[in-house]
Amino acid sequence: MSRSPENAPGTTSVDVVIVGAGFAGLSAADRLTSMGVSVLILEGRDRVGGRVLSGEVAGVKVDLGGTWVSRRHTAVRDLAEKVGCTTVPQFAEGRNTLWFAGKRRTYKGSIPKLSPVALVNMARVQMALDKLAATIDVDTPWESPRAAEFDAVSLDEWLDRKRARASTRALMTVVCKVEFGCQPSDVSLLHVLRTIRAFGGVDHLLDVENGMQEERYAETTQEIAIRLADRLGNRVITGAPVRRIAQDGDGVTIHTDSTRIEATCAIVTTATEHRARIEFEPALSEQAQGLTHTWGLGKLSKAYVAYQRPFWRDAGLSGEGLTDTGTVFITFDVSPDPAGPGILMAFCDPRVFDGHAPDVRRAQVVRQLADLYGPEAADPIDYIDHCWGTDSFAAGGPNPVVAPYASLRYASALTEPHGRIHWAGTETAGEWTGSMNGAVLTGQRAAERVAELLRVEEKAMA
Structure with missing residues (x-):
């Protein structure tokens, strides 16, 4: 289990401090501890998982954040298997539904x-x-x-x-x-x-079949993070946002509101935008600072609407729908069983969704689902949503929005170490960047690089 900062000692010394308990941070800690390296993870939120988060609708656990895995996402799948989480196929049988230019129609395949x-x-x-x-x-x-x-x-x-x-x-x-x-x-x-x-x-x-939306986790993706954090035990401290990281030739010192940690190296896994919330001494390079200001996270919201049963399947519909107007722009069927409850996942445009009262948001979503799936969709039994753009700790959507000119000027700072500080997180991945698999890969990559640095320094001191 993770511990809160009030239970942590005032000053702690470890080999490596990891900032962030999402998939990148937890993967880095898992890899380092397997090599005998002492670690401590500091997480600003009161939970682990980062941009994966579980919710519940009609008694069913659902993913309010990152959801799907491809068969090719071997890194996150291996991690999930290690902690006993299992995949279920994304339902995709039947015809998809399209609302375009004020008209409803159905189609087969990924593209209307x-x-x-x-x-x-x-x-x-x-x-x-x-x-x-x-x-x-x-x-x-x-x-x-x-x-x-x-x-x-x-x-x-x-x-x-x-x-x-x-x-x-x-x-x-x-x-x-x-x-x-x-x-x-x-x-x-x-x-x-x-x-x-x-x-x-x-x-x-x-695509769903053989694509990025092929499978999801029955236990939810955050459950993977929770179980991995449980394995790491008191190496994970939640509710401890990092305020300052100072370094010299001998090591790094990390400051939270109540804790001071000394380490040889640090791995920072926060999103690029959120690096700006930490004071670095010495300061980040101009290029690295530019990255934090130009690679801001986008905004995305998600809603789940539950019914007694997945009635749309009776009409041969998959529950996958696209719309070109309104709040909802894509839907998926994530019902746990044909007998019910029936659950539709809806991605929502934050520009016309966030900021409204919960009852208004619900009405907007249900109204569009009725357009897509008929009058039965107007009578749900439960509803839940999450607006990532208004997240209380670290607002933002799945990935950075990189405007023109920002890649050539600043992207090389994504992974370039800042002295003894190394970077991880899905934004820093090459292959699978922006996915949970990418996050795991970057955590493992940073762990290997830091472990090698520790070995080199240990040999030099021998």
Whole structure:
């Protein structure tokens, strides 16, 4: 179990201090402790998990944050297996539902087939994105061919140049909202291409079967973090936001409101934007400071609506729906059993969702679900939502919104160590950046690098 700061000693000494108890921090601690390295994790929230969070609707545990895993996400799957968490397939049987231009229709597959002309346009844009993404180095995208050209335009501007139709733009807008929590005009083409390359192509990014949305965890993803933290025991301290990290040639000193920790090295796993909340001595480089100001997190909200049973399946519907207007822009069926309860997950646009009272938010979501799935959807038995943009500790959506010009100028500071301080977190990943798998990989990578540094210093002192 984790401990609170009031139970921690005033001054502690360990080999490595880890800031953040999300998947990156917990993975780093797990790897280091397996090598006999002493660690302490400091987490500002009163819980572990970071951007994974469990909730409950109609007696069923659901993911309010990160949810899905691909079969190719071996790092997080191995971690989950170690702590006894099991995957269940994402339901995708039947026809998907589309609300577009005020009309409802159904379709099969990941991409709506509105008309032959629209389909050709969408396929052309997708092929162009995949072709350009194949040229991107996910670890050092700023060194890729044509990187300066791609970083100088937003995805929206590029779609203009490609003469994308309204249906193609609508799909790209959904992708941006889900992956970055923003609009296509807010994010650079280079950052989008890097993400597509990191996720294995547009198809893998969009698909359920054999794609990024293939499976989820029956116990919820936060349960993985909770069980891993339990294994680490009193090495995890929650409710202890780090205020200051000072370092010299001998080590680092970390200050919270009530604790001082001395260590040889530190691993900081907070999102790039949240690095700015820590005072560093010596200060971060100008490039690293620029990163914290330009790689801010997007905004994304999520709602779950429960019914007595998944009635939409009777009509041969999958529960996967897309809309081009209103609060809800995509839905999925996450019902635990055909007998019920029936549960629809809805991603919501924070611009017209966050800030409203809970009853207003609920009414907005239910109204759109009734448009998609009929009058039965207007009578739910339970509801829950979470607005990540108004999160009380560290507001923000799934990934950074990297505007034009910000990658070439600042992205190299993502992983460049600051003296004895190393960085981890899904933003710092190359392959699988922006996913839970990427977070685990970066935690393990940082642990290996720090362990090697400790070995070198130990040999030098012998």
